Structure formats: structure tokens, C-alpha cells
Amino acid sequence: xxxxxxxxxxxxxxxxxxxxxxxxxxxxxxxxxxxxxxxxxxxxxxxxxxxxxxxxxxxxxxxxxxxxxxxxxxxxxxxxxxxxxxxxxxxxxxxxxxxxxxxxxxxxxxxxxxxxxxxxxxxxxxxxxxxxxxxxxxxxxxxxxxxxxxxxxxxxxxxxxxxxxxxxxxxxxxxxxxxxxxxxxxxxxxxxxxxxxxxxxxxxxxxxxxxxxxxxxxxxxxxxxxxxxxxxxxxxxxxxxxxxxxxxxxxxxxxxxxxxxxxxxxxxxxxxxxxxxxxxxxxxxxxxxxxxxxxxxxxxxxxxxxxxxxxxxxxxxxxxxxxxxxxxxxxxxxxxxxxxxxxxxxxxxxxxxxxxxxxxxxxxxxxxxxxxxxxxxxxxxxxxxxxxxxxxxxxxxxxxxxxxxxxxxxxxxxxxxxxxxxxxxxxxxxxxxxxxxxxxxxxxxxxxxxxxxxxxxxxxxxxxxxxxxxxxxxxxxxxxxxxxxxxxxxxxxxxxxxxxxxxxxxxxxxxxxxxxxxxxxxxxxxxxxxxxxxxxxxxxxxxxxxxxxxxxxxxxxxxxxxxxxxxxxxxxxxxxxxxxxxxxxxxxxxxxxx
Amino acid sequence: xxxxxxxxxxxxxxxxxxxxxxxxxxxxxxxxxxxxxxxxxxxxxxxxxxxxxxxxxxxxxxxxxxxxxxxxxxxxxxxxxxxxxxxxxxxxxxxxxxxxxxxxxxxxxxxxxxxxxxxxxxxxxxxxxxxxxxxxxxxxxxxxxxxxxxxxxxxxxxxxxxxxxxxxxxxxxxxxxxxxxxxxxxxxxxxxxxxxxxxxxxxxxxxxxxxxxxxxxxxxxxxxxxxxxxxxxxxxxx
Numbered sequence: 001x002x003x004x005x006x007x008x009x010x011x012x013x014x015x016x017x018x019x020x021x022x023x024x025x026x027x028x029x030x031x032x033x034x035x036x037x038x039x040x041x042x043x044x045x046x047x048x049x050x051x052x053x054x055x056x057x058x059x060x061x062x063x064x065x066x067x068x069x070x071x072x073x074x075x076x077x078x079x080x081x082x083x084x085x086x087x088x089x090x091x092x093x094x095x096x097x098x099x100x101x102x103x104x105x106x107x108x109x110x111x112x113x114x115x116x117x118x119x120x121x122x123x124x125x126x127x128x129x130x131x132x133x134x135x136x137x138x139x140x141x142x143x144x145x146x147x148x149x150x151x152x153x154x155x156x157x158x159x160x161x162x163x164x165x166x167x168x169x170x171x172x173x174x175x176x177x178x179x180x181x182x183x184x185x186x187x188x189x190x191x192x193x194x195x196x197x198x199x200x201x202x203x204x205x206x207x208x209x210x211x212x213x214x215x216x217x218x219x220x221x222x223x224x225x226x227x228x229x230x231x232x233x234x235x236x237x238x239x240x241x242x243x244x245x246x247x248x249x250x251x252x253x254x255x256x257x258x259x260x261x262x263x264x265x266x267x268x269x270x271x272x273x274x275x276x277x278x279x280x281x282x283x284x285x286x287x288x289x290x291x292x293x294x295x296x297x298x299x300x301x302x303x304x305x306x307x308x309x310x311x312x313x314x315x316x317x318x319x320x321x322x323x324x325x326x327x328x329x330x331x332x333x334x335x336x337x338x339x340x341x342x343x344x345x346x347x348x349x350x351x352x353x354x355x356x357x358x359x360x361x362x363x364x365x366x367x368x369x370x371x372x373x374x375x376x377x378x379x380x381x382x383x384x385x386x387x388x389x390x391x392x393x394x395x396x397x398x399x400x401x402x403x404x405x406x407x408x409x410x411x412x413x414x415x416x417x418x419x420x421x422x423x424x425x426x427x428x429x430x431x432x433x434x435x436x437x438x439x440x441x442x443x444x445x446x447x448x449x450x451x452x453x454x455x456x457x458x459x460x461x462x463x464x465x466x467x468x469x470x471x472x473x474x475x476x477x478x479x480x481x482x483x484x485x486x487x488x489x490x491x492x493x494x495x496x497x498x499x500x501x502x503x504x505x506x507x508x509x510x511x512x513x514x515x516x517x518x519x520x521x522x523x524x525x526x527x528x529x530x531x532x533x534x535x536x537x538x539x540x541x542x543x544x545x546x547x548x549x550x551x552x553x554x555x556x557x558x559x560x561x562x563x564x565x566x567x568x569x570x571x572x573x574x575x576x577x578x579x580x581x582x583x584x585x586x587x588x589x590x591x592x593x594x
Numbered sequence: 595x596x597x598x599x600x601x602x603x604x605x606x607x608x609x610x611x612x613x614x615x616x617x618x619x620x621x622x623x624x625x626x627x628x629x630x631x632x633x634x635x636x637x638x639x640x641x642x643x644x645x646x647x648x649x650x651x652x653x654x655x656x657x658x659x660x661x662x663x664x665x666x667x668x669x670x671x672x673x674x675x676x677x678x679x680x681x682x683x684x685x686x687x688x689x690x691x692x693x694x695x696x697x698x699x700x701x702x703x704x705x706x707x708x709x710x711x712x713x714x715x716x717x718x719x720x721x722x723x724x725x726x727x728x729x730x731x732x733x734x735x736x737x738x739x740x741x742x743x744x745x746x747x748x749x750x751x752x753x754x755x756x757x758x759x760x761x762x763x764x765x766x767x768x769x770x771x772x773x774x775x776x777x778x779x780x781x782x783x784x785x786x787x788x789x790x791x792x793x794x795x796x797x798x799x800x801x802x803x804x805x806x807x808x809x810x811x812x813x814x815x816x817x818x819x820x821x822x823x824x825x826x827x828x829x830x831x832x
Contacts, residue, residue: 048777050764057766326768343768348642348660491745491765491772494644494683498690501770502720526720529682532655533645 004029005037009044016045017359019055019341023062024322031071032063058343058490060113060325061290068109070147072096073126076112077252078480079402079466080122084136088123091137095144107148114327114484115252115438116291119402119466120176120409127153129293131173164294165301170262173294176255178263180425182396182412184376184385185264185369192270195379196311199274204234207278211374214382215394220246220330220367221437221462222537223393226374229364232354233279236362241281243272244358244365245318246335248289250327251438252484253464256398257368259410261288261295264372265302269318271371274378276316279364284318287335290325327488331536332365333357334490345492346536369398369463389415393455403467404429419459420450423467430469433553437462439481440541442548443474449552474549475556479507481545489538496539499530503543509571510560516570520557524550601665606672618661618669619647623830627671628823630680630709632687632797633746634659641747646683646709650676677713684709685718692724692741693798699807700799702815706744708822727773733781735789735804742798743774749801753792755780763792763801774800 008025012018019041026037033056035049042049056062063071074080074089093099096108104110118124121133130153132143146156155161162169178186199207212227233241245268249257260268272284288296299320306312326344329335333347336358357363366374373395377385385395393415399422402408406427413422423431423446431446436459444452444459446467454461468474482504491497506523509515527543534540550557562570598613603621610625620636622629632644640659647658650670658671670676687693687706695701730738749763762780766773784792793803812818816825 046758046760048760048762048764048780050766050775050777051761053766053775054761054764058768343765348640486770489769491767491769492643492747494646494687494690494744497745497769497772498686498720501723502686502689505721522719526682529679533648533657533679533683535642535645 001030001034001036002040005040009040012044014045016047016341017339019045019052020322020324020338023056024324027062031069032065032067035064038064054343055341058326059290059323060111062324063109066104067111068098068104069107070127070153071109071111073111073113073116074100075114075116075118075122075124075126077115077119077122077484078477079115079119079253080124081480082403082472083122085123087137088125088135088140091140092125092144095141108144113291113325114488115250115254117249117255117258117289118174118176119253119255119400119464121174122402126291129290130154130157131291131294132157133174164297167262167298170295170298174258174262176259176262177407177409178259178412179401179407179409180411180413182414183380183388184373184396185260185267185398185412187376187380190267190270190375190379192266192306192311193309195375196270196273199378200277204278204280207274207378208234210382211278211377214377214385215389216370216373216377216385217393217456218367219369219373219397219463221251221440221460223456223460226366226370229354229366230275230278232352233281233362233364236355238362240283240359240361241279242358242361242363243276243279243281243284244332244335244339244363245272245284245286245371246330246332246365246367247286247292248323248329248335249292249368250289250330250488251440251462251464252481253402253435253438253466254400254462256400256410256463258292258295259400260368260372260398261292261299265299266306267375268368268372269302269306269312271366271373271375272318273312273316274374275364275366275371279362281364282316284316285339285358286318286320287323287329287339288320289323289329293322296320296322326490327484328490328536328538331538334536335365336363343490345490346538348535390453390455390457392457397454397461398463399454399461399465400463401426401465401467404431404469404472405467413454415455416453418451418453419444419446422454422465423450426465426467428467428469430471431467432470432472433468433474435464435466435468435477436460438464438466439484439545440537442544443477443552444548445552474553475507475511475560478545478549478556479504479511482507482542485538485542489542493533493535493539495530496534496536496542499526499534499539500542502526503530503546507546510557513560513562514571514573515557516561516564518564518569519571520550520561523547599665601663603663603665603667603669605669612663614664615662618649618651618658618663620830621663622649622658622669622671623826626827626831628712628826629658629671630684630712630822631659632684632705632709632744633748635748635752635795638752641751643745643747644683644687646680648676648679648683655679681713681715682719684713685715686720687744688715689718689720689722690725691743692727698742698799699802700742700796702810702812702818704799704817705797705822706742708817711817712821712823725770730776732778733776733804734778735784736776736781736792737802737804738774738776739800739802740774743800744798745772745774746797748795748797749774749792752795753788755783756785756788757783 100110123135124133158172217223329344334344338344485500633641727740
């Protein structure tokens with residue numbers, strides 16, 4: 001093994017920024033990241049082994065213990081649970097003969113994982129970077145038996161054996177339908193050469209002015225004006241600058257960036273080239289979430305074609321950086337830390353990445369969809385784009401629609417569309433609630449909010465659109481979302497690390513019928529503390545599942561409340577408390593008898 | 595050194611004259627307003643991990659240690675809602691880990707304990723979690739008592755191997771599974787004064803020097819004889 005590690009390390013320099021790639025290579029070679037390898041890497045990079053472990057233990061997909069020849073990650077989002085997750089979970093345990101999140105066997109390791117970006121075809125799982133969708137106990141049995149017969153996950157998922165660099169391979173795995181095409185993203189082919197010739201002949205300031213004039217705002221969710229971001233990055237002092245594409249689409253329920261990467265990779269890359277010209281960057285990075293590893297070779301092929309056409313590689317080039325499973329890396333500063341080979345912990349802001357970003361250099365980080373929109377704006381003009389949408393939200397955006405509706409998939413909609421219109425368009429079935437923008441967003445009422453508009457000035461929408469019908473257990477959804485934040489909190493700041501745990505415990509109290517009104521009051525107060533004092537967007541939005549449902553659907557809580565009876569709090573479980581004493585006495589008795 | 599611009603800010607309604615760009619925690623202390631801190635270590639870059647110094651700056655809640663003062667800033671420290679948030683953050687630390695002050699070597703010189711007293715904390719409003727955490731005795735000189743760690747990151751950032759700059763302390767895992775780690779080899783090479791420094795900057799009783807327990811009697815230690823507020827304000831008045 002030492003020889004293997006040495007061979008891997010020979011491909012790299014002595015720079016920590018390559019640590020993520022090194023760890024991936026080791027895991028691919030050994031099946032996990034053994035302690036001996038960590039020591040060798042530490043020596044090479046001039047770090048302590050514990051420092052290498054800081055990174056290795058931060059990410060969900062890195063394993064520092066043997067984890068089976070095939071590592072299977074079953075997506076456990078609420079959407080999966082609405083479509084047969086439990087049966088698939090059981091089938092996987094049965095067929096592999098191992099348990100989830102346990103030690104696994106020599107062949108199989110089973111792990112739950114957060115949203116893997118295929119909410120239109122859940123239940124779904126990843127096997128070593130290959131995605132399997134629309135799972136049933138039957139399909140699971142077939143997949144596992146073929147793995148046992150020695151077929152690779154790739155062969156099983158794509159029986160026609162398309163090369164991984166072709167879109168046919170990606171399509172064989174994912175099959176997402178674009179139900180509604182609009183003018184910005186799916187408005188037809190762009191002549192990239194002509195567009196780039198035109199843009200690169202413009203002054204950077206003119207490009208920035210055009211983007212500003214278009215009113216384009218970041219489509220990753222935060223909605224920061226793209227032109228101002230580029231302007232700040234251009235104005236920042238620095239000999240080197242970077243453009244980074246945030247392809248860490250981790251918000252549960254969203255998969256539109258995956259579809260842009262599949263259908264419009266060149267439009268997105270050309271958007272990056274234009275941004276690089278605008279801010280003065282020589283290097284670009286696409287931070288691709290590990291869940292989308294099956295897109296990597298296809299994207300590399302697209303980049304190679306752009307280089308062959310002479311559109312890339314002359315003063316600006318793009319490389320792909322793989323993530324390793326951490327929702328928090330959707331925060332641009334956490335993403336940059338990850339690009340530097342560190343734990344994905346968000347930085348203190350200010351300073352913002354536009355001034356001190358990757359390797360402390362000015363860096364413009366934009367979402368996949370934002371770059372793709374920017375390319376179209378430069379092709380069609382700012383006025384054309386700004387004529388669509390609302391005063392605060394120009395143009396169109398992509399919705400990733402999942403849950404209880406006839407047609408789950410991608411919809412390009414003009415900003416300002418009403419909730420009612422969207423629900424009609426997607427064939428929503430008996431809808432009660434819609435979770436907008438994923439767990440970090442808000443839960444709205446399909447009836448009371450029907451005439452509200454998707455726009456930054458009304459219902460701000462990051463692209464995730466999950467529909468729940470009247471039969472769904474909304475409190476269970478809230479609990480699931482809170483557990484998601486507990487699992488994904490990086491732990492760097494107190495309110496998010498410790499606060500989400502106690503909030504989730506409160507939801508459990510309600511579900512178990514042990515909460516009274518004072519527990520709801522606590523949730524509101526504690527939620528405010530977490531939202532106001534957390535370090536990054538994860539913590540500032542994590543109480544939203546509770547806070548927004550308490551407003552929109554108070555009955556899901558009040559129906560389960562109890563009243564304090566006597567002097568003990570409703571939440572105090574006297575039987576559980578006394579059983580602890582019994583357990584302690586038993587343990588003591590065993591010790592004393594020795 | 596550049597000459598700093600003299601500016602006026604307002605802290606709890608009182609006009610304060612200071613220099614632009616200085617740390618808000620220090621400026622507040624100089625003007626007689628104590629802002630509790632756990633992770634902030636004067637003279638070092640802000641870590642912004644504990645959030646216990648959260649105040650309102652122009653109406654927005656923000657940790658004071660991360661704020662560099664600018665002209666006209668309006669700061670609210672003792673506004674009740676914000677003060678209660680700080681208290682909540684300290685309380686949640688007590689319930690998140692296992693903190694048994696009466697049996698702790700750090701009692702009387704523990705910043706978490708002192709800040710808890712200063713904020714009139716009687717009991718944590720949050721449910722005690724009683725996590726199971728394993729202690730680390732691997733180093734010859736340092737005993738790592740993980741029950742008390744609040745993940746402030748002071749030791750991770752400010753205590754480095756003097757020869758190589760490598761981390762001696764680090765964090766593994768993430769979220770509720772995060773754990774403080776120590777590189778025993780480098781820790782064993784720490785000179786005695788660096789061990790002392792590591793023990794001193796730990797705001798709780800996680801980093802304990804082996805073989806020197808209870809050198810000062812409890813009851814006569816610095817926070818026992820003077821509150822954390824008085825110590826901070828006095829130091830800054832000098």
C-alpha cells in the first residue's frame with residue numbers, strides 16, 4: 001500500500017490545495033483513507049497527521065475506516081421518504097446482508113446521505129459515484145446481485161456502456177425532464193465563438209455595466225447582484241484573481257444546476273470566461289459536489305472541446321475541483337476553504353471573497369445558473385433580460401420541482417409567477433404546503449399563499465420547490481429538516497452546532513405529545529438566537545422549518561400539545577428519569593460483584 | 595505605522611471617541627462597557643466561534659470581536675434582547691458539554707465559569723446533553739479533558755509548533771461529532787512555557803498540564819478574587 005500512496009503523491013506537488021484530490025485518490029485506491037496513508041500525506045505536505053485528519057473527517061464521503069468494496073449511499077430526504085425510501089432501505093440491508101451506518105462487510109458499506117440532487121426520481125442512491133434512481137426493492141435486488149457477480153456500478157447503470165465523457169452516459173443515469181423551457185436557459189443555441197469574440201472585445205467595465213444593467217442577481221439563493229460582485233472583484237487589489245463556479249448544489253430538493261451542467265455546460269463555462277474577462281481572472285475553478293461525480297468526465301470533455309476551439313486556455317483556464325460531501329460548502333467562503341484543502345468551515349465576513357478569496361486573492365464566486373444566465377444576457381442584451389420578471393427580480397429562473405405533483409422535473413419560469421400558476425403548471429395533487437428553497441427557505445401554504453409571487457420581493461426562491469399534499473405529515477417534514485441541519489452544521493460556531501440539536505429535540509417532544517405551549521415559546525426564542533448569532537447562512541436559516549411552519553401551519557403543533565399536569569414539566573419523563581437510576585444501580589452491582 | 599483616524603461612535607447611548615479600525619471589544623472595555631468573550635484573545639485575530647460577544651451594531655446582531663469600529667457606529671451592548679442572546683449562548687455551552695465546576699482543576703480561572711457568573715446564569719435553559727466524550731492522555735505533558743471543550747479554536751490557531759509552524763491541536767469530525775485532538779509527538783516537544791501558555795489560553799479546563807494540579811488553592815484564584823468584568827475593565831483602563 002505504501003507504494004500505492006507514493007505513486008499517488010507523485011502526481012501532486014507539496015501543496016495543501018491538492019489535499020482533497022489526494023484524499024479522493026487514496027480512497028479510490030484503498031477503499032478508505034488508512035492511518036498509514038494519512039501519515040505519508042502529512043509528511044509530504046508538511047502537516048501533522050491530525051491536520052490531514054481535520055480535512056479527512058470533515059466530509060461525509062471520506063472514510064477513515066474500511067467501508068466495504070462498494071460504498072452505497074441511500075438518499076434519505078423527505079422526498080425519498082414519500083416515495084418508498086423505507087422499503088428500499090430494508091431491501092438494501094437484506095440483499096447486502098449488512099446494516100446501515102454500521103461497520104459494513106468486506107463487500108458493502110451502507111450509508112444514509114442527504115439530498116443527492118435527483119429529487120425528481122427518488123428513491124435514489126449513489127454507488128461509488130454512480131447514481132441509481134427510481135429504486136424499488138426489486139431493482140435493488142437486481143443491482144446488488146449484479147455487483148456480487150462482479151459487474152461494476154457503471155456497467156449496471158449504463159448497460160449500453162456509453163463512455164463517461166458523453167452526455168448519453170449521464171442521461172442513462174438521470175433522465176431529468178425539462179417540462180418548460182424559457183428564453184434564458186433553454187432559449188436555443190448560442191454561437192459561443194461569436195459571443196466571446198464580442199465580449200472579449202468589450203472593455204471589462206462595459207461587460208460589468210451590461211450585467212449590472214440587466215439586474216441579474218445570484219441564482220444560488222442569496223440573490224446578491226452579480227454586476228456589483230464582479231465590480232467589487234475587479235476593483236479589489238490583487239495580482240491574481242479567481243472566478244469560481246459554485247456547483248455544490250446541496251439544498252435538498254434542488255437539481256437544476258445538475259441539469260444546467262448536463263444540458264448547457266458550455267453556456268455555463270462561457271459565462272465563466274466572460275466573468276473572468278470582467279474581473280481580470282486567469283484561473284477558474286468549478287467546485288463540483290461529490291454527489292455529481294458522474295458528471296465529471298463529461299464536463300472535462302466539454303472543457304477540452306472549448307480548449308480545442310480556442311475559446312479556453314488563452315490567458316484563462318478552468319479546472320474542476322471535487323467536493324466530498326458537505327452542505328455547508330455551498331457557502332462561498334466555506335467552498336473556498338475546501339478548495340484550499342481544508343475543512344469546509346465558513347470564514348468570518350468581512351472580508352468578503354471578492355477581496356480576500358481563494359488563496360487570499362480576490363475571487364468572484366457565482367452559482368452554475370448565474371453564469372449560464374450571464375452568458376445569455378451578454379448574447380441577447382441587458383434590456384432584453386430586464387424586460388422579463390419583476391422590479392427586483394429580472395429574467396427567469398429554473399425550478400426543481402419534486403413531491404406530490406404529476407410532473408416532477410425542471411421548469412424555467414419568469415420571476416413574478418404566482419404560486420397558483422406554478423402549482424397548476426406542475427399538476428400539483430391536492431397540495432397543502434410547498435417548501436420553497438429547501439429546508440433553509442420557507443414553507444408556504446398552497447391555499448393562503450396561492451397568489452403570492454416567486455420574486456426576491458415576495459417569496460424568495462432558490463430553485464427548490466417541494467410539494468406536500470394534504471395527507472403528508474408536515475411535522476415529520478420539519479423534524480427531518482432539523483435533523484438535516486444537525487447533520488450538516490460544521491460546528492465552528494456555538495449557536496448552530498448546539499442550537500439545532502435542542503431545536504430538533506423540541507420537535508421530537510411535540511411529535512411525542514410531551515410538549516406544551518411553553519415549548520413552542522422556547523422554540524421561537526431559541527430559533528431567534530440561532531438565526532441572529534450564527535456565523536453563516538446555514539445557522540441563520542436553520543430554524544426556518546420551525547419558525548415558518550409555526551406561522552403558516554400552527555395547527556400541526558397545537559394539535560399535539562399537552563397541558564402541564566401538576567408541578568412537573570410536560571416534557572419531563574419521570575419513567576425515563578427513574579429508569580436511568582435503575583440502570584446505574586445494575587451497572588454498579590456488576591462492578592461490585594467483581 | 596499609519597496614523598489612525600479619530601472617530602466618534604456610540605455605545606449604549608454614550609458617545610465614545612476612539613481610533614478607526616480598532617476591535618470593538620477593546621474599545622467598549624476602554625469606555626467602561628464589558629462585553630463577555632470566550633474565544634476572543636486580545637492582540638490576536640478574531641476567531642468568531644463562540645458568538646458570546648454578540649452585540650447590536652447599527653441594529654444588526656454581530657459578534658463584537660469581529661467588528662472594526664468605523665465613524666458613526668451605533669452600538670447596543672446592554673439592550674435586553676441582545677444581552678439575553680449572549681446569556682443563552684453561554685448557557686448552551688454548559689448544557690452541550692459536561693461541565694462540573696466543583697471537581698474541575700480550572701475552577702476559579704475558567705473563563706466560561708467566570709462569564710457564567712457574570713451573566714447571572716443560574717442554570718442552563720437548554721436540556722443538558724450529557725455527551726460521552728473520551729479523554730486523551732497520550733501526551734506526556736498535557737491531559738486533554740474533552741468533556742469541557744467548547745471548540746473556541748484558540749489552541750488550534752494560536753499554539754503552533756515553534757520549529758515548523760505545524761498544528762499541535764486540531765479538530766476532527768464536524769458538527770456535534772467534532773472533537774479536539776492533540777499531536778502527542780509535537781506536544782511532547784513543547785517547551786514548558788508553551789505548555790503553560792496553552793493551559794492559560796484555554797478558556798475552560800480542557801487543556802490541563804500534567805503533574806501540576808491545584809497549585810493555587812481554589813478560592814484564591816484570579817476569578818475567585820475578582821470578577822471577569824472587573825479584570826477586563828481594569829486591564830483596559832490602564
